[in-house]
Amino acid sequence: xxxxxxxxxxxxxxxxxxxxLVVFFLVNLDPNLRRLAISQLDMRTPDAQIxxxxxxxxxxxxxxxxYGQWLGVVQKQPAVNEDGxxxxxxxxxxxxxxxxxxxxxxxxxxxxxxxxxxxxxxLFPGLAATGKLMFWVMxxxxxxxxxxxxxxxxxxxxxxxxxxxxxxxxxxxxxxYVSGVIFTVIFASWLGWLNGSAAxxxxxxxxxxxxxLPVMTMAIYGIGYxxxxxxxxxxxxxxxxxxRTARLKGLSFSTVVVKHxxxxxxxxxxxxxxLQFPWLLTGVVIVEVMFRYQGFGFMLVxxxxxxxxxxxxxxxLVSVFVVLSTQLISxxxxxxxxxxxxxx
Numbered sequence: 001x002x003x004x005x006x007x008x009x010x011x012x013x014x015x016x017x018x019x020x021l022v023v024f025f026l027v028n029l030d031p032n033l034r035r036l037a038i039s040q041l042d043m044r045t046p047d048a049q050i051x052x053x054x055x056x057x058x059x060x061x062x063x064x065x066x067y068g069q070w071l072g073v074v075q076k077q078p079a080v081n082e083d084g085x086x087x088x089x090x091x092x093x094x095x096x097x098x099x100x101x102x103x104x105x106x107x108x109x110x111x112x113x114x115x116x117x118x119x120x121x122x123l124f125p126g127l128a129a130t131g132k133l134m135f136w137v138m139x140x141x142x143x144x145x146x147x148x149x150x151x152x153x154x155x156x157x158x159x160x161x162x163x164x165x166x167x168x169x170x171x172x173x174x175x176x177y178v179s180g181v182i183f184t185v186i187f188a189s190w191l192g193w194l195n196g197s198a199a200x201x202x203x204x205x206x207x208x209x210x211x212x213l214p215v216m217t218m219a220i221y222g223i224g225y226x227x228x229x230x231x232x233x234x235x236x237x238x239x240x241x242x243x244r245t246a247r248l249k250g251l252s253f254s255t256v257v258v259k260h261x262x263x264x265x266x267x268x269x270x271x272x273x274x275l276q277f278p279w280l281l282t283g284v285v286i287v288e289v290m291f292r293y294q295g296f297g298f299m300l301v302x303x304x305x306x307x308x309x310x311x312x313x314x315x316x317l318v319s320v321f322v323v324l325s326t327q328l329i330s331x332x333x334x335x336x337x338x339x340x341x342x343x344x
Contacts, residue, residue, distance in 0.1 A: 078097045
């Protein structure tokens with residue numbers, strides 16, 4: 001198992017390098033760099049002055065050199081002003097004014113031109129806010145989905161199974177931007193139960209009123225998918241020979257389900273549950289913008305809309321890391337639940 005984990009970590013590192021290289025190339029295309037220069041100068045700035053600004057701030061160096069500087073494996077040269085003096089690229093960020101290794105590996109993520117601060121000052125608080133949101137989404141979504149799937153699988157073909165299956169399909173067929181509007185109309189407008197905006201969730205602290213709608217909106221979509229997978233797995237396990245043998249031994253139905261069927265039935269749903277984390281990263285973009293929740297997704301949309309190059313690069317790196325990490329945890333957990341995988 002240790003060798004497997006080490007091998008996967010190596011593959012993860014190589015994958016992260018390749019993907020970030022692609023993202024770095026795309027966000028540093030010439031039109032994006034020119035937009036960045038114009039945002040720091042003026043819309044009527046002549047092309048020669050724009051080009052001079054890009055050269056003085058290091059954006060015209062060779063592509064691989066710039067990528068190595070961003071990673072922190074190539075020494076970065078400071079920007080210079082019109083008088084040739086070493087300065088930070090942007091006045092609102094504390095960047096080195098002398099040659100140094102100052103990249104991702106050194107913990108320096110760059111400067112956010114949208115939020116006018118160092119990237120890490122905005123990135124990590126946004127990740128923390130989104131982490132809280134994702135935690136409560138999983139706490140809400142996973143138990144409800146597993147209970148629905150287990151009960152439906154235990155009662156295959158009955159009215160309970162049909163009712164739960166219809167409910168699961170309905171939630172899965174309803175995207176976040178639809179359920180978010182429905183919940184807002186019902187709970188906030190009609191019933192008046194939720195008297196707070198989700199935008200205050202990071203500024204004033206998380207409360208029931210400003211946190212319920214985003215959690216419900218994201219959880220409702222994933223519940224149906226996990227429940228359907230759990231039901232299919234439970235139905236398959238309940239027809240196995242060892243389940244019949246346990247029943248013939250006189251064990252109660254609840255004992256058979258809890259001690260014998262449940263662990264094997266959770267193998268496939270466990271993988272699906274772990275895959276919800278990458279989905280949540282995309283889901284929070286819609287939900288956080290809809291409810292003005294100041295988290296990672298909201299920050300990503302703001303950065304993309306304002307051509308914030310360093311923030312986009314940091315967000316892409318975090319996204320790739322989360323996806324690859326959850327896949328590794330999924331593989332390790334799958335091997336733990338299924339002994340045959342460990343033997344192989």
